[in-house]
Amino acid sequence: MTGATVQDGDVIQIRTASPDDAALLAPLNHIVHDLHKRHRPDLFLDFPEPDAVEAFFRAQIADPSVTVLLADGTEGKALGYALARVKNRPGGALTCSDVIVSLDQIAVVPDAARTGVGAALLEAVREVGRAAGCRRLVTDGWYFNEGARAFYQAAGFSPTNVLLDQQL
Template sequence: MFRIRTASPGDVALLATLNHIVHAPHTQHRPDLFVDSPETDAVEAFFRARIADPSVTVLVADGAEGEALGYALARVKNRPGTALTHSEVIVSLDQIAVVPEAARSGVGAALLDAVREVGRAAGCRRLVTDVWHFNADAGEFYRAAGFSPTTVHLDQQL
């Protein structure tokens, strides 16, 4: 059993610790982009700023014993229209992490559902996220949750 709650400033150290779940594969596969061992103070400052940002919602999944099982970081974005596109309000899932011991237990799905509710409450029409090509498990998770690809970003070293 677990519950999903909104993170508070008191969760900053916890979120910084959980962030390793998300950050480690990125540093392994793209060390040219991601800091190998980010300073704890800097990661905590990152989460402190996100929690203080009214467009951002950080959610925490707590287990029955109060232990942290994961988190999600989502941002509501207003996209202005152009001559070619409609304006819209979307919710962007920027990070989601579940401790390995709780993988495939429904924690990720519950966090995702809570992000959807954040978006609906803000009047969003869509939930968007992105997945690095090397993160096959995340890709499977999102496809199983009903996401479909929209664009492919390409990268080339110069």
């Protein structure tokens, strides 16, 4: 898809994932999943079945509204991924119709954090959205994930709503 030069002059390639990449995506997903399960063990499994996670990614890759992007380093090592979904939102009595690209997941290996890999993945998601005729890129982040919130703020995102949660 695209090549990007990141910190220290390394070049990464951002490419669209294939079903064969499910085995690469599953361990990358654990980077973020582990943070989520630490903070919300009531919502996230302790140890998701690797086969189930790979099947999840194969299903996402097969969905025509979804694009899964992989960041490959110079040695072919997977450095991160992003999962984006194009959504058509019909208008209603109170809202305008809209076509958006939603960044549903993004993860970067810890060794590549703050080197530009996340920014390159984010720009590739923007390209997916522009190619699909989207007006906006939206994402969400857990309140406890301060690193993600700082990343999105630095990338120019601004809050639009707050989802509140209460145990019953």
